[in-house]
Amino acid sequence: MAGLDRVVVVGASAAGLAVVEGLRRGGFDGELTLVGDEPHLPYDRPPLSKQLLSGQWESPRLQLRAPEAYAELNVDHRLGSPAENVDAEAHEVRLADGSELHYDALVAATGVRPRPIAGMDGIEGAHLLRTVDDALSLRASLSAHPHLVIVGGGFIGAEAAAVARELGCAVTLVTDQHVPLSDAVGTEIGGMLTALHEEHGVRVVTEAMVERVCHDGERATGVRLVDGRSVDGDAVLVGIGTRANVEWLDGSGITVGNGVECDDTLHAGCNIWAAGDVASWPDSLTGERLRIEHRTNAAEQGMVVARNMLAGTDGAQPFRTVPYVWSDQYDRKIQVYGLVRGAEQMRVVDGSIADRKLTAVFGRDGHVTGALGVNMVRPLRALRALVAERADWDNAASATTT
Template structure:
């Protein structure tokens, strides 16, 4: 293998390039990124970049000497338009093509945009999006955040810390319905309310009004909120359009690219990693796909090594999923999964203290651990999720007698 093309210059793309070099690959690595920037870190975009509290370097993933030492053929501001059938060449938006002995797909996801072209209505996925939202936060007094997923929740917290009036609108009855059980979702709602956010649950945004710029947001309960700034956190769509006709199979249920246990796609020599890759995880009863920062790096590392290893030295990808979020100066951390769950138990602290560790169980097994302001305790339980652990064993590890 002499030429490897990585498409998508985010965390997963960069992680794959680093892993290839760390494994001793000294051929050509072409890294193609649609954005004009070198790979950067997205988590600060809804936190430090909006509050202005972090350094402007906070989004830089690798400093220049470290990045240059990878000796990549980096093409920024260029889109991959097509992966040719068989996966041995990628056609680019500048009219050129790159040939490849191996391809790593790392094109991630794009923010779902609300159906309006009024100015003042933003999404938050890229550095350019974050800079635009930051500028708007400096001039506006009220913001409507549509969608109380993690990104919406972080935008609400950042805007509050800058003193704006914040209205957080969520169609579901609790925030984060896809990610955490409602019993914990309710606690996270209270966090926003404690901090002065107006939270409207079970309410959808039905339209935007204004003359060129947004002036008002219409809601499904018949009311309207006057505002010049909206950030929509309505989830993402997968950047898979360029794979049409390539033979790379997509995952119709979870979205993204369908991989096997080794992160390989249905085209030999083509792997997929990061937000857009689904794969069968033996401890979660089927396929999963994770939109988590840590996963992007870990999956990229394993896939890169598997690509080099060929059929025989490959390892399956069986991580403990990990996600964190920072809101109102508090860290929320999740290991494993927290929804759906049959059983939820607060094993340390309590929701009232705004400091706790909760276990999530399903089918008699521990499936997730979530902590608020409890980093060392959460991390202590990681080992329980590296192997099958029954609910009773998990409670015992936390010093709780089952049924007591």
């Protein structure tokens, strides 16, 4: 790309690292700066609620690259000082420490942050789970075998519940959903996984909205629901979704809302691109605007941003993907290709819900939109093509009938 001499990547994340590596592989030999709000080099986040929380891994194992790799990439990393604002006209980003970085192209890879609830600030035993420090803090709490109250019925809460039970903690999971995990995997699979948790001793409270964390002095004692009930506990984990980290772009002229709003090449305008959890883009096939918080999506988008940046806006290609996410809960591995949320139809292809070992396809508007597997890794891969081509539902259902 003509005139591309200085690139600043804001977000020392999997997406940010993929941009850096993609640029160097693509022949970019200019100045390259990686900015991170945490003091850590880029690390993998999925193990936070799995291997790191359980104690199977220690934090150094999460590092995506050894420290010496960054010297080989010739990248200047500015860690522990988040970006505060951008002057898109001057091509300048200001960091919290007061330093100013000039750029020819800027990448937003700042990800998301978890949403807190009232009563958490400064309270010992009240946890969020997004960073390595969050996970280590929660792990320290679990070492005392507390009664853990989990607020939220998504993957983070379910994975933490499984780890906590395996560590010998009492667990109560509170969700405003009728069926936990139904947003992520559908009602029937969600019901199956809820039963799995209950069999492992998790108390599940459904259709309950949490108002705040309760505390005695500066120590969490559970949560209070909006209907006046209380759920007692010694520690609280809140996993009720996220907010995109876009505030640093306010006033830059870049459109932000539920993420950085890009075109389908992941270009947001003014030589600013976005990748990873923070990127919102229109699907090139459906036109639906997506923002996906999956680890594989972050790496894929980082590589595409690097390639498109080097090609220039005229040569940039649309980003296309089949989203993939996985979750480990007890002895079950749940894997999903595509999008299950909003599906109108679901059909089990192989195995059964009763056996808790199956593959299934999900559909909407007459097309296959997602495929899910529980402890069936290879059979699920065969269904990925149906998702990628948005196969006709009726034809796909006939073809997969066993």
